[in-house]
Amino acid sequence: MTQNRIYNFNAGPAALPLPVLEEIQESFLNFAGSGMSITEISHRSKWFDDVINDAAERTKRLLNLDNRFKILFIQGGASMQFCMIPMNLLPEGRSADYVNTGTWSTKAIKEVKVLGKNVNIAGSSEDKNFSYIPKDLQFSRDAAYVHITSNNTIKGTQWAQFPDTQGIPLMADMSSDIMSRPFDTAPFGVIYAGAQKNIGPSGICMVIIRDDMLERVPENLPAMLKYTTYSEKNSMYNTPPCFTIYTVQLVLKWLEETVGGLDKMEEINNKKAELLYSLFDSSSFYRGTAEKDSRSKMNVTFRLPDEELEKAFIQKALDNGFGGLKGHRSVGGCRASIYNATGLDAIEALVDFMKTFEKNNG
The missing domain is CATH 3.40.640.10 (Type I PLP-dependent aspartate aminotransferase-like (Major domain))
Structure with a gap:
């Protein structure tokens, strides 16, 4: 049964491909x-x-x-x-x-x-x-x-x-x-x-x-x-x-x-990362923490205007089925870990949620 599964952005242990979980089951x-x-x-x-x-x-x-x-x-x-x-x-x-x-x-x-x-x-x-x-x-x-x-x-x-x-x-x-x-x-x-x-x-x-x-x-x-x-x-x-x-x-x-090998996996990962970083680059509400030429395509770290908004964002995201978006305890902020098993659909849904949250709180 998969209807209760959330979009998993945890940094590790992290998402596994659904077909793998089904084969194990x-x-x-x-x-x-x-x-x-x-x-x-x-x-x-x-x-x-x-x-x-x-x-x-x-x-x-x-x-x-x-x-x-x-x-x-x-x-x-x-x-x-x-x-x-x-x-x-x-x-x-x-x-x-x-x-x-x-x-x-x-x-x-x-x-x-x-x-x-x-x-x-x-x-x-x-x-x-x-x-x-x-x-x-x-x-x-x-x-x-x-x-x-x-x-x-x-x-x-x-x-x-x-x-x-x-x-x-x-x-x-x-x-x-x-x-x-x-x-x-x-x-x-x-x-x-x-x-x-x-x-x-x-x-x-x-x-x-x-x-x-x-x-x-x-x-x-x-x-x-x-x-x-x-x-x-x-x-x-x-x-x-x-x-x-x-x-x-x-x-x-x-x-x-x-998937079809690492060339295909890289192509998918590039699309996923581009969706999120494009949002940051067009927004004054979300701010990426890594310099542009060093940005990770696996762990997307970002901040909101203040810590209270970050807490609200993380909780609202969880309420809407997006888990694991809290930044590491040593740095705070937010983080979306978008490893191989996290599909393009998850990133598209997250971007839509983030745009709505900005519209309502920006």
């Missing part, structure tokens, strides 16, 4: 003819082997990855990767370059320092409250890697083009925009993404890692914090969250077979 009690739920089958079974292997193969096809890349599924979310990357890939005596574009970049930088490792801030947009993507980047010639956050959920900014690191491996937290557009994967040593924003429910982080990065992994790390543990055991050294990985597989199937 249909097969939940008897998955693939097993007589068991996906939550009951063994992770050592052929049924789950098929799920995790298909998820990896679809990832490779969608992102056009060559055989140098391994697809890993690691618990702990993207936040676990903040420490795993320097633990595994930043050798003693070397330093890494980080570009600071907001909360999640700041947290990643903090973890490097907690480990007592060397970090160079190659660029930052902190001077303007992280409202833009910095262009004046000062990379170290001998950096072990360069780390960026591709899309910033809280501040509503996104890298339109990734930086040229002159051959230094690029590490990217793509939690909130992975699979939203095609891009050249060749410069990347690691791409990681907490699933709960754009590719699935919470509980897993997809890590895409290049073979030469695996060669850097030191032996003297705990097993669960070593990338080689996951690459050598097909992400099943311990029991993984089978249901989450199954849902990721279905989302990737939807992207590939229903």
Whole structure:
């Protein structure tokens, strides 16, 4: 039954494609003819082997990855990767370059320092409250890697083009925009993404890692914090969250077979974002918080004339079936997260509501 579903603009856990939810519902009690739920089958079974292997193969096809890349599924979310990357890939005596574009970049930088490792801030947009993507980047010639956050959920900014690191491996937290557009994967040593924003429910982080990065992994790390543990055991050294990985597989199937791949997904996402940003640009009532050339196509952040109007807007929106429009608690304001699963119809309905709210309150 779908008649009571709202338009979901939550930042994560976020909307999932309705066909995916319906497929889960249909097969939940008897998955693939097993007589068991996906939550009951063994992770050592052929049924789950098929799920995790298909998820990896679809990832490779969608992102056009060559055989140098391994697809890993690691618990702990993207936040676990903040420490795993320097633990595994930043050798003693070397330093890494980080570009600071907001909360999640700041947290990643903090973890490097907690480990007592060397970090160079190659660029930052902190001077303007992280409202833009910095262009004046000062990379170290001998950096072990360069780390960026591709899309910033809280501040509503996104890298339109990734930086040229002159051959230094690029590490990217793509939690909130992975699979939203095609891009050249060749410069990347690691791409990681907490699933709960754009590719699935919470509980897993997809890590895409290049073979030469695996060669850097030191032996003297705990097993669960070593990338080689996951690459050598097909992400099943311990029991993984089978249901989450199954849902990721279905989302990737939807992207590939229903949407038609990342070129088509990007086209749709561009239309969605343009609808909202065009409203801001033609209004004195709504104000986008990100600079125009840094605007995110996944997380659209905005303010109204005052906080009381914002509270009224969020409540009125919820009353009318638009959920998740409250900004992050650290910055306030409003935010519409318009990930892949949020359709063009949802954006059109939201824009109509926003125009009516402005007319009645402007």
